[in-house]
Amino acid sequence: MSVNYQGQVAIVTGAGAGLGRSHALALAARGAKVVVNDLGAKDGALSAGSLAVVAEIEAAGGEAIANGANVADMAQVETLVAQTIEQWGRVDILVNNAGILRDKSFGNMPIEDFQLVVNVHLMGSVNCTKAVWAIMKEQGYGRIVMTTSSSGLYGNFGQANYGAAKMGVAGLMNTLCIEGEKYDIKVNCLSPTANTAMTENLIGDQRVLDMMTVDSVTAGLLALVAKESPNRAILGCGAGGYARAVIKETDGIYLSPEQQTPENILAKWDQIEDESNSQELKAGWMQTNKYVAKAAAFLGIDLAAK
Template sequence: MTIDFKDRVAIVTGAGGGLGREYALELAARGAKVVVNDFGGARDGSGGSATAAEVVVAEIEAKGGTAVANPASVTDFPAVEAMIADTLSRWGRVDILINNAGVLRDKSFAKMTLDDFRFVLDVHLMGSVNCTKAVWDAMRDAGYGRILMTSSSTGLYGNFGQANYGAAKLGLVGLMKTLALEGAKSNIHVNSIFPVAGTRMTEDVMPEEMLRLLAPKNVVPAALYLVSNVAPTSTILGAGAGGFHAAHVTLTHGIMVPEADRTVETVAARIAEITDRAGETVPTNGAEQGGLVMSRLGELKA
């Protein structure tokens, strides 16, 4: 099976370098028309220039592809709406959105300002919300859409000095989970990628050899699969250096406790049973937690 994107229109945010650039180049090579969006700011979000996006567009065009540059900040909803309107006017559709734009403002939580916390959430989480909201109706009307959120192992598992980044990245998983449910009837599939890659976000914390092994191009196969016509939905894939894996939000079987024993001491005494992962499940929606409890009420009468 060959996966191509012929006649598809894709928007990739943060595509002026790193992962976004690689996504844009490969999408174009496989036939997509690509909007290369990049605000062109520094790693911390300061500054701004269309040059980075224009360079990538030139690369695509030099290889015979079709692309256009857009310098909108994903934090500016009117600018994002204008980008979507321009894309629809130019090419008549938006099939794919890869929410990749991001910034870093790392510090321990004790030293982090609330402004730095809010800004990172604004770019990663609200930036993805802005872009997704702007394309949602067009995708629903077309009966087709593929949206990719960029999560992180920091969001899934934590990392020292990245409370703001981790909060945003796990928030994107929650957003994905709900949008996958809401988009299903319109053939809108929503997934998440958590990359292991050496980009300008990590260039000063990784040795050169590690950066080479973790080249962004190694994440592309997983990311493009998740926005292809055969993509699943509500899936979290990790990729990097040739490794591909999945993450799940699971629910343990837990315990049922009679009313007379529902105390803090009971939870403390039986925490090993509560957290035992044998027989854990991967719920498809939030209601399944309540469903698990309700289905086991009979155990309390035994």
């Protein structure tokens, strides 16, 4: 199997440097026409980074245009998508990559810094996805990637704002992959670890940093936007490692109405967190069905006979 994007149009946000730049160049190298979005010094202005990436793509024989939209501003995002449609007539791939950091312990974090990070990472992904959603439904095809993070999936000191936003995009994926499936719109998450401006101060050993290439992460991104991509996957990538992060729920317990007290819940905590029969639930109704089945079993009701 050979992955290519001939005839496809991709939008990559935050593509003037780092991971976004790597994603844009790799998509173009495999045939995609690429919109290189990057926020300029002023809203809507073209950044030097976006222009440089477009020049690189064109020098290699590809097609690209630069765009300076602020992803947190829906009006600017709509203009970005309109520009794309005017230029190439379709949008096949959206890579929600744009992001910022405002790290500080939660107690010392100004609420404005929390809101700003959520606006860029979560609402930026919402805005861009909303702006292409109807287009992808109409054409019967789309591949969308949200950029999540281990800070959201697992937590990281000083990143309550970033972690909340990054877990938010995973929740966004969980619903959109269901709503888009019948239109062949697949939605996945990339959870990257790479040596970029965001991480270079966190890891001291240069030998390790040298292994944490943006190219190793971009390989995972390319898989998630391929025609043969999975759906509803959180793919961790970094330093050549690739793994799927999965949210599972333990089998748990059942308590009859008279037993439903906080004391009994805490007394049975070992059973509640026993992972031996845990499973991945792929929609909210699956959790409801599981709990109802436990209650029905206690009452001796055969739900299958209904």
